[in-house]
Amino acid sequence: MHASTSAGREARARRLKSHAVRAVAALAVAGLAAGCSSASSSSAPSTGGGSSSAPGKGASTVGFIMVGEENDQGYNQAVYTAAQAASKDLGVKPLLAANVPETTQVTATMQAMVNEGAKVIFATSYGYYPFALAFAKSHPSIVIVHQGGLFTGPGKIPANFGTYWGEAFEPVSLGGMAAGATTKSDKLGFVYAFPIAQTIDNIDAFELGAQLTNPKAVTYTEATSEWCDPLKQKTAAAALLSQGADVLSQHQDCQSTVIEAAKAGGASVVGYHYDASDLDPTGWLTGSAWQWAPVYESIAKTAIAGSFTGSRYNANWVGTFQADDNPLGLASFGPKVDASLQSRITAKLATYKTGASIFKGPITCNNGKTLVPAGVTPTYAQINAFDCFVKGVVGTVPKS
Amino acid sequence: MNGLQQALAGGVESGTVILFPALGELIGERAGIVNLGSEGCMLAGALAAYALTAETGSPVLGVFVGAAAGALIGMAHAYLVVRRRADQLASGLVMWFLAVGLTAVLGAAFVSRTATPLEVVKIPLLGSIPGLGPILFDHDPLVYLGYALVPLVWWILFRTRAGLVLRATGERPEVVAVAGRRPELIQIAAVSIGAALAGVGGAQLSVGYVDNWFDDMTNGYGFVAVAVVLFAAWRPLWVLFGSYLFGVALASASVLQAHGVAVNQYLLDALPYLVTIVVLVAVARRGSNQAPEGVTRALTNTS
Numbered sequence: 079m080h081a082s083t084s085a086g087r088e089a090r091a092r093r094l095k096s097h098a099v100r101a102v103a104a105l106a107v108a109g110l111a112a113g114c115s116s117a118s119s120s121s122a123p124s125t126g127g128g129s130s131s132a133p134g135k136g137a138s139t140v141g142f143i144m145v146g147e148e149n150d151q152g153y154n155q156a157v158y159t160a161a162q163a164a165s166k167d168l169g170v171k172p173l174l175a176a177n178v179p180e181t182t183q184v185t186a187t188m189q190a191m192v193n194e195g196a197k198v199i200f201a202t203s204y205g206y207y208p209f210a211l212a213f214a215k216s217h218p219s220i221v222i223v224h225q226g227g228l229f230t231g232p233g234k235i236p237a238n239f240g241t242y243w244g245e246a247f248e249p250v251s252l253g254g255m256a257a258g259a260t261t262k263s264d265k266l267g268f269v270y271a272f273p274i275a276q277t278i279d280n281i282d283a284f285e286l287g288a289q290l291t292n293p294k295a296v297t298y299t300e301a302t303s304e305w306c307d308p309l310k311q312k313t314a315a316a317a318l319l320s321q322g323a324d325v326l327s328q329h330q331d332c333q334s335t336v337i338e339a340a341k342a343g344g345a346s347v348v349g350y351h352y353d354a355s356d357l358d359p360t361g362w363l364t365g366s367a368w369q370w371a372p373v374y375e376s377i378a379k380t381a382i383a384g385s386f387t388g389s390r391y392n393a394n395w396v397g398t399f400q401a402d403d404n405p406l407g408l409a410s411f412g413p414k415v416d417a418s419l420q421s422r423i424t425a426k427l428a429t430y431k432t433g434a435s436i437f438k439g440p441i442t443c444n445n446g447k448t449l450v451p452a453g454v455t456p457t458y459a460q461i462n463a464f465d466c467f468v469k470g471v472v473g474t475v476p477k478s
Numbered sequence: 479m480n481g482l483q484q485a486l487a488g489g490v491e492s493g494t495v496i497l498f499p500a501l502g503e504l505i506g507e508r509a510g511i512v513n514l515g516s517e518g519c520m521l522a523g524a525l526a527a528y529a530l531t532a533e534t535g536s537p538v539l540g541v542f543v544g545a546a547a548g549a550l551i552g553m554a555h556a557y558l559v560v561r562r563r564a565d566q567l568a569s570g571l572v573m574w575f576l577a578v579g580l581t582a583v584l585g586a587a588f589v590s591r592t593a594t595p596l597e598v599v600k601i602p603l604l605g606s607i608p609g610l611g612p613i614l615f616d617h618d619p620l621v622y623l624g625y626a627l628v629p630l631v632w633w634i635l636f637r638t639r640a641g642l643v644l645r646a647t648g649e650r651p652e653v654v655a656v657a658g659r660r661p662e663l664i665q666i667a668a669v670s671i672g673a674a675l676a677g678v679g680g681a682q683l684s685v686g687y688v689d690n691w692f693d694d695m696t697n698g699y700g701f702v703a704v705a706v707v708l709f710a711a712w713r714p715l716w717v718l719f720g721s722y723l724f725g726v727a728l729a730s731a732s733v734l735q736a737h738g739v740a741v742n743q744y745l746l747d748a749l750p751y752l753v754t755i756v757v758l759v760a761v762a763r764r765g766s767n768q769a770p771e772g773v774t775r776a777l778t779n780t781s
Contacts, residue, residue, distance in 0.1 A: 147693065151590035177582065267736075273743065300735050303747035307697045309495065310728070312688040313488050317732035320484050334590050335690045342689070357592060472738040 133238035134221030134381030137197035140165060141173040143187055145203035148176045152331055152351040153368070157202045157225075160370035167371070168378055171195075180205030188213050192220055198381045200225065200374060207241075214239035221381040225370075228394050237387040242373060244397040244405035246276060247283035247461065249366035251436040252408050252423050253348035254287025256363040257325040258295040259419050260346055261288075266297045267318030267345075269328040269336050271305045273475045275462045277329045282449075282468045283436050284327060284348075289470060291422065298323055299473030306332040315339035325363065337361075346414060353409035362412035364423070373397065373405045396458070399430040437461055442469045479612055481737055485730040486613045493725025494617075494624045495683045499703035500710075500717045501631055502675030506552075507707060508635060509668035510648035510772020514570025515555050516676045517700025518577025519548035523677025524684040525581045525588065528691040532593035541596070541620065541681045548677020549670045551577055556669035560662050566776040574700075582693040595689040596620065618686045620678065624718075627675075632714040644668055648770035676700060702751075709758035712770065716762040724754045 140161075148158035158174065165172035173191045178184055184206045188199055198221045201210040207227040214222035214236045227241040257266050266288055270277045281299060288295035298321055300314035315326060315336050326340045327348035334357055340347045341358040349355075349365025377391045386392055397403040408427060411420050430436075439450035443466035450456050467473055479487065499516045506513050513519070527544030531537045555573045558564040596618040605615040635641040644664055647654045651661035683699070684691050702724060710716035727750035734741055769777075 147586050147589050149586065149589055150692075298736055298738070300732055301743040301746075303743060304697065306692060306695075308688040308690050308692055308695045309492055309683060309697065309699065310732070313492060313729045313732040314735075316488055317484065317729070317736035320479055320733075321736040323736075332589075332690075332692045334692070335688050338592070338689045354590070357590065473735060474740045476743040 131219065132384035132387060133219050134198045134378075134386050135384035137170065137221075137378065137382050139171045139173060139191075139195040139197065140168075140378055141188065141191035141194075141196035141199040142175070143178050143184060143191075143199070143201050143203070143206065144174070144176045145178060145180065145205070146176070146331075148174070150332060150352075151334055151354045151357065154202075156352045156368035157200075157370060160368070160374055161200070163371040164374035164378065167375055168382070170378065170382075178203075180209075182209065184209040185213055188222070192217065197221065198378050199223070200377075202226075211236070211239060221377075221386050223377055223391060235393060237392065240377075240386075240391045240393055240395065242377065242391065242395045242397070242405075244368070244373075245399070245458070246366065246406050247279040248399050248430050248436060249404070249406050249408055250280045250350070251283035251287030251290075252427060253327060253350075253363070253365050254284035254289075254297075255291045255423050255426060256411075256415050256419065257284070257327060257346070257348050258288030258290065258292035259422075260363060260414050261292065261295060261325050263322045263324045264292065264294040264296060265321065265323040266295055267300065267315070267321070267323035267326040268297050269300045269302060269311060269314045269318070269326065269330060271302055271330060273301065275464065278464050278467065278475060279461055280329050280350075281471060281473075282441075282464060285468055285470045286436050286441070287426075290426070291419070295470065297471045299467065299471060301473075301476075302330070305330060308332070308335040311335040312339055315343070319343040319345055327365075346412070349409055355410050355412060360413060362410075363415055364411050365409040366406050367409040368405055369407050370405050372403070376403075399427065400433055402431055443467065444469050444471050445474075481733050483609065483613055485726055485733045487616070488729030488732070489722055489726025490614065490621060491617055491687050491725070492728050493722035494621045495679055495687065495699055496703050496706060496724050497624045497628075497718060497721035498620075498679030498682060499676035499700050500706045500721050501627060501714065502548075502672030502679070503704050503707045504672070504710075504712055504714060504717055505631065505635075505644075505675070506669040506672035507773045508648045508712060508770055509644050509665045510651065510770055510776070511556065511559055511665050511669045512566045512570060512704075512773055512776050513552065513555055513573075513669055513672060513676075514567055514701070514704060515551060515573025515577070516570075516673070516704055517696055517698065518574040519551045519673040519676035520680035520683070520696045520700040520703075521577045521581045521694070522547040522551050523680030524695060525585045525680075525691060526677070527681035528591075528593055528684040529585070529588050531595070531685045532588055532591045535594055537594060537596040537685045540593075540685050541678060544681035544684075545674040545677045548680065549674035552670045552673020552676070553666065555673070556666040559669075560665045578694060585691055585693055588691045589693065591691070593685065593689070595685045618682075620682045620686045623678075628714050628718045635714070645770070648772045650771065676703070679703070702754075706754065706758070709755060710762050711768045712773075713762070713768070716758065720754055720758050720762070723757060724750045727753045 142161040144154045146154035175187050178187050202225040204226045210222050210224045221238050224241045226243050229235045285297040302310040325346045328336045337347050337357045346361045346363050348363050353367040355362040380386050380389050397405045435455045439454040440452035441450040443449045523544035526547035527540035530543045531540035558569045559566050601615040605611045647661045647664045654661045706720040710720045731746035
């Protein structure tokens with residue numbers, strides 16, 4: 079499996095349901111709004127100009143399209159916050175569109191943004207990919223970049239198109255260190271949706287990180303088969319708490335239900351996607367949070383300078399700690415993480431920056447199989463092909 | 479609590495989320511009106527309850543407003559269906575669409591707001607019964623309201639004159655009219671009360687159990703409630719059984735995983751639906767088809 083496909087698979091699975099729901103929601107709202115928005119967005123398809131100048135050159139307006147709520151304390155809020163910050167830094171006018179379903183409405187929204195003068199557009203949900211790519215092809219003067227996707231052809235990547243993402247498992251392992259060091263019961267809980275590669279990597283990295291600070295730490299896993307179903311998140315969290323887990327983490331789109339359940343049950347939390355420490359200031363240990371602003375700025379700057387074509391962003395770009403450009407970083411520390419633990423975690427982060435890996439062998443699966451032989455550091459592609467939970471994780475990866 | 483107790487206790491909590499809209503749907507269908515918009519009524523109830531609780535700090539007030547929000551959507555459905563002769567299934571779906579869209583827009587400000595949920599009340603004495611106490615008598619008050627409501631609905635429907643009139647309306651409204659009653663008003667009232675109960679089910683979800691609001695958080699459980707009524711053959715006690723069965727299966731999936739039992743995740747995910755349908759079809763529906771004639775007409779004669 080190729081490196082970034084897991085990100086794509088995750089996002090696709092995540093959006094399968096919300097796709098239908100948002101479409102329905104949009105329908106109902108559009109009905110109420112008497113179609114005033116569609117009138118502006120479906121206006122005459124301007125071509126976006128010729129390709130005489132470099133795509134995106136001199137852009138003073140930048141568009142951002144999001145699939146969900148701008149205040150979801152998760153994936154979309156991370157996009158929203160970064161879009162605001164990056165635009166301010168660059169001195170460009172941001173056009174922000176939230177709750178845009180993964181339908182032709184993406185195309186309409188991009189066209190409306192172009193009509194408003196946008197020359198660079200960030201399409202931030204996986205399901206936007208086909209619309210973003212098609213739009214890029216028909217608008218060669220506009221830079222279209224896609225968050226979490228992967229260009230695999232056919233043909234050469236368009237000169238005005240690219241994808242970008244960040245390596246997740248290393249920041250997640252740092253959260254695992256905080257969890258391992260603070261647990262009293264040596265039992266950690268992890269709520270996830272589907273056993274896709276990126277989630278398997280995250281759970282394995284979480285447990286391996288926890289073992290760094292607490293060799294006895296065990297991670298109990300709960301699959302909900304949904305990216306955001308509060309009822310199932312609640313039953314999962316309740317089962318984990320009752321099993322004795324006193325730190326909960328997750329790989330879900332909406333994180334507040336698990337955080338509230340942990341708070342009510344006196345457990346701590348390690349977050350994902352967004353720094354939600356204000357939901358539970360005392361129980362929050364740390365987490366992984368998207369910090370997209372530097373990436374957005376770098377991409378927009380490259381485009382504005384007229385040098386997008388042929389740059390690293392005119393490709394499938396993945397940020398890493400080693401290259402010091404990972405958009406997924408460590409969230410803030412809560413009060414339970416004392417100074418010495420904080421310095422252990424930041425020291426570990428420093429080793430990742432110089433090429434260390436949480437997945438350096440020997441690593442054994444919880445079924446006894448060898449996952450990574452001793453002394454071997456797996457490649458990013460190999461890590462994204464992991465198909466088992468490591469020793470210390472309670473749970474099995476189902477054969478789908 | 480051991481695993482079994484935990485699955486049963488969690489099942490009662492999450493089953494109550496299904497029980498309220500299912501009882502509500504039963505009342506409406508006994509009067510001859512199907513409300514596929516139950517899901518939307520739940521969503522409206524969940525949001526209204528959560529919003530009021532977040533703003534006022536009173537989850538009890540939240541529950542009442544949640545019921546009112548559900549009832550409002552139910553009234554709109556009843557008006558379209560009873561007064562304007564709209565197709566029941568189409569109108570119900572429209573109500574659902576409307577609620578999904580409206581709650582997503584109106585609820586945006588309440589995503590990730592915190593609120594004080596309904597408190598768990600352990601019932602004295604009963605809550606201390608070994609084994610049974612934690613399963614049945616250590617929950618939020620809406621769970622106990624559910625216990626009381628089932629026999630009450632049964633008694634009203636099958637032991638009172640009002641219930642007889644309501645059921646007659648569901649079978650032969652013209653006979654009810656000849657007897658000097660107004661079947662249309664009875665239907666509108668029944669659907670509205672049922673929708674209010676669906677709103678309470680939404681409140682149980684947002685301020686009773688999960689303590690959170692998120693768009694589309696009902697995730698199809700309102701449709702599960704409609705299905706439970708169908709498979710329970712329109713009988714309140716079987717609706718109770720079916721709702722809890724679904725909840726217990728849902729909670730069991732979590733408990734099994736937390737104990738490291740290696741069951742395929744996708745099978746676990748399907749379990750609540752499979753178990754509930756199989757058991758209700760095999761047990762509850764054995765014998766007669768008790769569908770109110772009004773419901774049969776609505777389901778078969780879609781004009």
